Amino acid sequence: MASESFQDNKKYQDLLATGKELFFKHGIKRITIEEICEKAGVSKMTFYKFFRNKEDLGIRILSQINDRILAEQDEIMTQNIPFIDKTRGIINHLIKTHEELADIFLDEMWGSNEDFLIFFNSLKKGSYQMVSNFIAQGQKEGVIRKSLKPEMILYLFDVFQGMLNSERMKEIAPDPHERLDSILNFIFYGIIDSSVKKVNA
Amino acid sequence: MASESFQDNKKYQDLLATGKELFFKHGIKRITIEEICEKAGVSKMTFYKFFRNKEDLGIRILSQINDRILAEQDEIMTQNIPFIDKTRGIINHLIKTHEELADIFLDEMWGSNEDFLIFFNSLKKGSYQMVSNFIAQGQKEGVIRKSLKPEMILYLFDVFQGMLNSERMKEIAPDPHERLDSILNFIFYGIIDSSVKKVNA
DNA sequence: TGTATAATATACTATTATCGTATAAACTTA
DNA sequence: TAAGTTTATACGATAATAGTATATTATACA
Numbered sequence: 034m035a036s037e038s039f040q041d042n043k044k045y046q047d048l049l050a051t052g053k054e055l056f057f058k059h060g061i062k063r064i065t066i067e068e069i070c071e072k073a074g075v076s077k078m079t080f081y082k083f084f085r086n087k088e089d090l091g092i093r094i095l096s097q098i099n100d101r102i103l104a105e106q107d108e109i110m111t112q113n114i115p116f117i118d119k120t121r122g123i124i125n126h127l128i129k130t131h132e133e134l135a136d137i138f139l140d141e142m143w144g145s146n147e148d149f150l151i152f153f154n155s156l157k158k159g160s161y162q163m164v165s166n167f168i169a170q171g172q173k174e175g176v177i178r179k180s181l182k183p184e185m186i187l188y189l190f191d192v193f194q195g196m197l198n199s200e201r202m203k204e205i206a207p208d209p210h211e212r213l214d215s216i217l218n219f220i221f222y223g224i225i226d227s228s229v230k231k232v233n234a
Numbered sequence: 235m236a237s238e239s240f241q242d243n244k245k246y247q248d249l250l251a252t253g254k255e256l257f258f259k260h261g262i263k264r265i266t267i268e269e270i271c272e273k274a275g276v277s278k279m280t281f282y283k284f285f286r287n288k289e290d291l292g293i294r295i296l297s298q299i300n301d302r303i304l305a306e307q308d309e310i311m312t313q314n315i316p317f318i319d320k321t322r323g324i325i326n327h328l329i330k331t332h333e334e335l336a337d338i339f340l341d342e343m344w345g346s347n348e349d350f351l352i353f354f355n356s357l358k359k360g361s362y363q364m365v366s367n368f369i370a371q372g373q374k375e376g377v378i379r380k381s382l383k384p385e386m387i388l389y390l391f392d393v394f395q396g397m398l399n400s401e402r403m404k405e406i407a408p409d410p411h412e413r414l415d416s417i418l419n420f421i422f423y424g425i426i427d428s429s430v431k432k433v434n435a
Numbered sequence: 436t437g438t439a440t441a442a443t444a445t446a447c448t449a450t451t452a453t454c455g456t457a458t459a460a461a462c463t464t465a
Numbered sequence: 466t467a468a469g470t471t472t473a474t475a476c477g478a479t480a481a482t483a484g485t486a487t488a489t490t491a492t493a494c495a
Contacts (some may be wrong), residue, residue, distance in 0.1 A: 061263045
């Protein structure tokens, strides 16, 4: 009756871990399914029992990472500390976690496969919800500008996501980490109400 | 009349540099010729003007590296310093230079392609000559055991080369660098006449 | 132990990727 | 302009990979 209970299957997890390792190292397109199976010590048939194809595995890997990151962010956001400290915590966490996503993994997914695009859109919704709550709380506490409309957030997300790997942005900052950092720093530090600094200073 | 004068051709060097970069990162088998051409900004036809195929490029890259390493080693060996210091210099240099050769680059060449095997044998001869001279000089200076016969050297080289990526050795030291280091350290420190230490101490 | 279930190795076809070459257009350079 | 290069494009041949079917082996369980 319990239909999807292979989450805790060892071979499933082995394939997930091996796939993650290889994808992060070389990017999805360079890795073959047989290579993953061989390294994970799992037969190809078992692979297809768990995953539809290579992209499916990629999405599950991303999904797992996303879940973990969201949980960690949630933990930071629900701490009982001043909002400005929470913001710093969030920024640090975002930078740290995104460094984890190897450049090539990001680059090679972007734009190549349609499934990934669809998946990223769903991830975006989750992030939107989270940041939306974060902004609302910040506005309530008077740390974030009240004039920033919630509807603006999704649009900002789209814009920044487009910025991240645009040719123009790549010229400005060839290093993907630098790109991400500068955008994240802008998003968070750029929207902080300067009157807070006065209060603190 | 000067038949092979493309050594200083810019596109030739670009292909060499790009090939080196990509091969070191992902290994030869993961990289396509078109990928190299695209990244180097050179057309495929031009590639085939310079190189017979991917393996040919690989060999030229290795050859270039080998030449540089041999030259550097020769420079160390011809310095006017005590032989024991020279030995340390050689060891440091060997370790440093071999770290440069990415694990995967070594791994994926080994055993896969026949051309590489032939090429490695020719490299071995060069190394043999160099180390042979080194040993002879060391014996003359009384730093290296005189009982070590020159004929032994080539055999040792073969044995250690076989050791390097053997399954047994991989179990002992999964990290290729560690394998190389331990073998190199053994070769050099293991053959040093202990009486020298007494003299210095 | 015998039976049911699951995993694997193997073989196989269809599809896709890559190689290496041919050709004409575009670009250099004298 | 003219001659030699480089490139873009297309192409067939070949090799790699995906995904599936089947028979065999291993595992669990009663």
